[in-house]
Amino acid sequence: MPDMDTLFLFGSNPTEGHPIVSLHLKKALANGAKLVVADPRKTWMARRADVWLNLKPGSNIALLNGIIRVILDNGWENAEFISKRTEGLEKLRAKVQEYDLERVEALTGVDRDKIIEAARLYAQAEKSMIVYGLGVTEHQTGTENAMAIANLALVCGHIGRPATGIMALRGQNNVQGASDLGPLPATLPGYQSVTDPQCREKFKKAWGVAIKDKPGLKSVEMLDECTKGNFKGIFILGEDPAQTDPDLVHVRKALESVDFLVVLDIFPTETTKYADVILPGASFAEKDGTFTNGERRVQRIRKAIEPVAGMAEWEVISRISTLMGYPMTYSHPSEIMDEIASLVPIYGGISYDRIEQKGIQWPCPTKDHPGTTTLYTDLFSRPGGLAQFMALDHQGSAEVPDETYPLVLITGRIREHYNNGSMTRRCAGIAEVVPEELVEISSEDAGSLGIAHMDWVKVSSRRGEVQVRAKVTDRSQAGSVFMTFHHQNALTNVLTSEHRDPITGTPEYKACAVRVEKVS
Amino acid sequence: MNELIKMKINGMDVHFPKGKTILEVCRDAGIYIPTLCHDERLKPYGGCRLCLVEIKGRPVPLASCTTPGEAGMEIATESPKLTRLRKTVLELLLSNHPNDCMCCEASGDCSLQEMAYLYGASLDRFQGEQWTLPIREDNPFITFEPNKCIVCGRCTRICNEVVMAGTIDLVNRGFNAIPETAFSKPRSLENCEFCGQCVSTCPTGALTDKKGRGKGRIGDVRKVKTTCSYCGTGCNFYLNVKNGKVVRVTSDLTAPVNKGNLCIKGRYGYDFIHSPERLKTPLIREGEGYREASWDEALTLVASKFNALIKEHGADKVGGFSSSRCSNEENYLLSKWVRCAVGSNNVDNCARV
Numbered sequence: 083m084p085d086m087d088t089l090f091l092f093g094s095n096p097t098e099g100h101p102i103v104s105l106h107l108k109k110a111l112a113n114g115a116k117l118v119v120a121d122p123r124k125t126w127m128a129r130r131a132d133v134w135l136n137l138k139p140g141s142n143i144a145l146l147n148g149i150i151r152v153i154l155d156n157g158w159e160n161a162e163f164i165s166k167r168t169e170g171l172e173k174l175r176a177k178v179q180e181y182d183l184e185r186v187e188a189l190t191g192v193d194r195d196k197i198i199e200a201a202r203l204y205a206q207a208e209k210s211m212i213v214y215g216l217g218v219t220e221h222q223t224g225t226e227n228a229m230a231i232a233n234l235a236l237v238c239g240h241i242g243r244p245a246t247g248i249m250a251l252r253g254q255n256n257v258q259g260a261s262d263l264g265p266l267p268a269t270l271p272g273y274q275s276v277t278d279p280q281c282r283e284k285f286k287k288a289w290g291v292a293i294k295d296k297p298g299l300k301s302v303e304m305l306d307e308c309t310k311g312n313f314k315g316i317f318i319l320g321e322d323p324a325q326t327d328p329d330l331v332h333v334r335k336a337l338e339s340v341d342f343l344v345v346l347d348i349f350p351t352e353t354t355k356y357a358d359v360i361l362p363g364a365s366f367a368e369k370d371g372t373f374t375n376g377e378r379r380v381q382r383i384r385k386a387i388e389p390v391a392g393m394a395e396w397e398v399i400s401r402i403s404t405l406m407g408y409p410m411t412y413s414h415p416s417e418i419m420d421e422i423a424s425l426v427p428i429y430g431g432i433s434y435d436r437i438e439q440k441g442i443q444w445p446c447p448t449k450d451h452p453g454t455t456t457l458y459t460d461l462f463s464r465p466g467g468l469a470q471f472m473a474l475d476h477q478g479s480a481e482v483p484d485e486t487y488p489l490v491l492i493t494g495r496i497r498e499h500y501n502n503g504s505m506t507r508r509c510a511g512i513a514e515v516v517p518e519e520l521v522e523i524s525s526e527d528a529g530s531l532g533i534a535h536m537d538w539v540k541v542s543s544r545r546g547e548v549q550v551r552a553k554v555t556d557r558s559q560a561g562s563v564f565m566t567f568h569h570q571n572a573l574t575n576v577l578t579s580e581h582r583d584p585i586t587g588t589p590e591y592k593a594c595a596v597r598v599e600k601v602s
Numbered sequence: 603m604n605e606l607i608k609m610k611i612n613g614m615d616v617h618f619p620k621g622k623t624i625l626e627v628c629r630d631a632g633i634y635i636p637t638l639c640h641d642e643r644l645k646p647y648g649g650c651r652l653c654l655v656e657i658k659g660r661p662v663p664l665a666s667c668t669t670p671g672e673a674g675m676e677i678a679t680e681s682p683k684l685t686r687l688r689k690t691v692l693e694l695l696l697s698n699h700p701n702d703c704m705c706c707e708a709s710g711d712c713s714l715q716e717m718a719y720l721y722g723a724s725l726d727r728f729q730g731e732q733w734t735l736p737i738r739e740d741n742p743f744i745t746f747e748p749n750k751c752i753v754c755g756r757c758t759r760i761c762n763e764v765v766m767a768g769t770i771d772l773v774n775r776g777f778n779a780i781p782e783t784a785f786s787k788p789r790s791l792e793n794c795e796f797c798g799q800c801v802s803t804c805p806t807g808a809l810t811d812k813k814g815r816g817k818g819r820i821g822d823v824r825k826v827k828t829t830c831s832y833c834g835t836g837c838n839f840y841l842n843v844k845n846g847k848v849v850r851v852t853s854d855l856t857a858p859v860n861k862g863n864l865c866i867k868g869r870y871g872y873d874f875i876h877s878p879e880r881l882k883t884p885l886i887r888e889g890e891g892y893r894e895a896s897w898d899e900a901l902t903l904v905a906s907k908f909n910a911l912i913k914e915h916g917a918d919k920v921g922g923f924s925s926s927r928c929s930n931e932e933n934y935l936l937s938k939w940v941r942c943a944v945g946s947n948n949v950d951n952c953a954r955v
């Protein structure tokens with residue numbers, strides 16, 4: 083990664099969200115790479131950027147269309163790459179004609195000169211790389227936002243060569259592994275569709291049970307059904323939707339309505355309050371297993387101490403299953419991994435003895451396969467092997483500011499805490515340096531609302547309100563405020579909206595309309 | 603760039619790619635050279651003069667950490683002259699070093715101690731002025747014992763070169779040089795990331811992890827290599843375990859993703875494990891509150907309740923949420939449980955982030 087010429091950071095704040103990834107990026111900058119940052123907030127990286135595109139929340143597509151337009155107008159595109167490896171440029175060209183700089187300036191709030199400079203820095207460099215984060219995906223147009231980024235990389239042919247490409251940074255530690263291994267309603271482990279008879283047959287043979295051919299309900303849908311009295315039993319394994327999901331009022335109603343709720347966690351959480359049975363979990367130090375990181379590297383966790391409550395999750399699930407009449411008789415997690423390897427081709431060559439020293443990156447189909455290190459070599463896996471340009475339109479956020487709720491709330495993470503904070507808040511020192519939730523607000527907005535640094539304020543949205551203290555900072559621009567969701571005593575997600583990306587189900591955590599008032 | 607060239611080290615032929623320093627070539631070949639100011643994560647510095655080697659045809663020994671390997675070089679990494687020079691360097695350092703190994707947090711994990719032992723350096727060959735600076739404990743994570751500092755600059759370089767936090771720098775000159783924050787301000791979130799990289803690179807007991815002090819030195823702990831459970835970067839590190847307790851996290855310099863670097867959560871976010879607030883037994887709702895139950899009772903209740911709901915309302919009314927905080931194996935099992943024991947496809951990641 084360090085030898086790229088231009089780094090384009092899009093909706094990602096790696097010094098806070100992914101500190102170690104940010105070290106690699108910082109190294110690239112130290113080696114002279116140019117930096118373009120698209121972020122509504124003045125982050126560490128934005129401060130050091132050659133160009134900071136300070137876009138309004140929710141205007142990603144307009145900005146990208148504008149940049150692509152500048153590239154095409156100036157003939158900075160990679161014509162050879164486009165003709166050999168892609169199709170559909172004309173549709174995109176026609177679409178971006180609708181995005182002249184005047185319109186883009188109005189939609190995004192970014193000066194045209196900066197847009198031109200960003201386009202030049204990205205397009206004209208030999209090797210440019212895009213790193214994007216949840217600021218791209220946590221919108222109702224999350225999928226389209228990611229496609230718009232792919233458009234940009236394809237137009238310039240910055241893909242498939244060393245120090246180019248697109249890298250997505252996601253949030254939680256094992257979000258990759260959790261998607262890979264099948265707790266998804268439409269796919270069996272390893273992205274094998276429940277609608278594919280061959281896949282069903284394979285799993286039926288291994289598991290001895292016929293698999294239903296209709297996709298199940300997504301978590302949101304299960305919760306929706308609960309509120310209607312149509313869903314009866316849920317087992318929640320180590321998650322805290324009553325703090326971390328958006329639109330908490332709705333989530334709580336669902337958890338209240340379901341007949342039987344079992345929650346497994348290592349601490350009491352907002353969600354365990356609704357449980358009929360609470361089961362104690364084991365931390366990562368108390369069990370053997372694997373995590374898969376953001377670059378698909380399957381790595382070991384190891385049991386360093388006995389489970390505090392006597393049992394690890396894999397034993398708990400096995401015992402419940404056995405008691406329900408479907409026996410699971412594993413004596414160690416390595417046996418579960420062996421079973422995964424036999425059923426999931428991308429994990430086919432993974433076993434504990436192979437990853438004892440160093441993890442392996444999937445796809446790793448066989449025991450003698452070394453794993454796959456280059457990302458995106460298969461981006462062209464569409465029939466015909468050509469990447470397709472997508473003509474996309476600016477749609478904005480589902481909820482936009484108005485007179486009653488004039489500010490945009492962006493939610494996100496800070497480096498010191500993690501998700502619902504149940505772990506980090508209980509760590510000496512961390513609790514001391516970041517003891518409470520703060521709403522970050524620009525000095526302009528603070529000034530016009532009569533709010534001083536560390537004043538108590540009430541933040542309210544159409545769904546609820548919370549009281550927190552204000553941090554007046556130039557990290558926020560006028561018009562938007564920022565909060566995390568790490569603190570149980572200020573449940574930020576009471577405010578966030580129910581809108582989601584319809585394709586992935588990802589909530590629009592990055593934009594909802596709020597009002598901030600001083601409380602005396 | 604990957605053209606292999608050859609040199610002789612201690613009489614042995616060694617092939618190596620052009621562009622490596624003599625130190626790197628030796629380390630790759632498994633040949634020991636003592637170092638104090640070197641860390642693979644940092645640019646070569648050439649400050650401590652411990653890594654000196656003799657090169658045939660060169661009048662004086664050179665620092666192997668800053669000298670590039672060249673084709674045809676003939677190198678000696680040990681000789682009576684080198685031993686004498688290294689011993690002198692060490693004895694000069696020891697002349698201004700508290701004789702505190704028995705109580706020092708870093709004992710057993712200190713390069714100065716290790717090398718003094720290796721070269722038989724004596725504590726009192728040079729009598730000189732000694733620092734008597736107070737111990738600094740002005741932040742929640744890092745203890746600084748300035749008297750143990752050998753001014754190798756590793757902490758300040760890692761903070762500036764790798765973390766780019768710019769928290770500390772070497773101030774003053776000569777005998778009084780010392781790593782320090784701007785205006786001697788205590789480290790706080792305003793000026794420090796609390797990543798502990800400086801601690802991880804310090805070769806002595808000058809910088810140590812405050813939370814682990816007194817809880818077990820390197821020789822008393824079992825080191826268990828694992829992967830961070832916070833974000834999706836997948837950093838590796840060692841849990842240091844003593845008497846069934848995690849007392850500290852230390853770097854794994856061979857980790858493919860993070861090369862020994864960690865953030866505040868990975869390095870200092872472990873004590874939740876032993877929090878008194880952990881759930882320690884299953885709880886069953888009773889009236890307005892909960893009562894403690896045995897695993898047997900709780901799991902039997904869970905299983906029979908789910909079975910009854912499935913029987914009465916159908917498998918499609920029951921499901922599970924899995925967690926991206928759980929392991930691959932657990933996620934797989936939950937998926938299998940919903941599909942086989944429940945009989946539906948109602949299984950999902952909770953929040954898709």
Ligand code: SF4
Binds near residue numbers: 767799800
């Ligand atoms: S903890 Fe990190 S940021 Fe702070 S002084 Fe040490 S290296 Fe620098």
Ligand code: SF4
Binds near residue numbers: 750754757806
């Ligand atoms: S504190 Fe440690 S790392 Fe820093 S200069 Fe002193 S001895 Fe070197």
Ligand code: SF4
Binds near residue numbers: 835860866
């Ligand atoms: S140490 Fe920090 S950056 Fe590394 S995986 Fe853990 S939380 Fe992420």
Ligand code: FES
Binds near residue numbers: 647653667
């Ligand atoms: S390690 Fe070479 S001079 Fe210190």
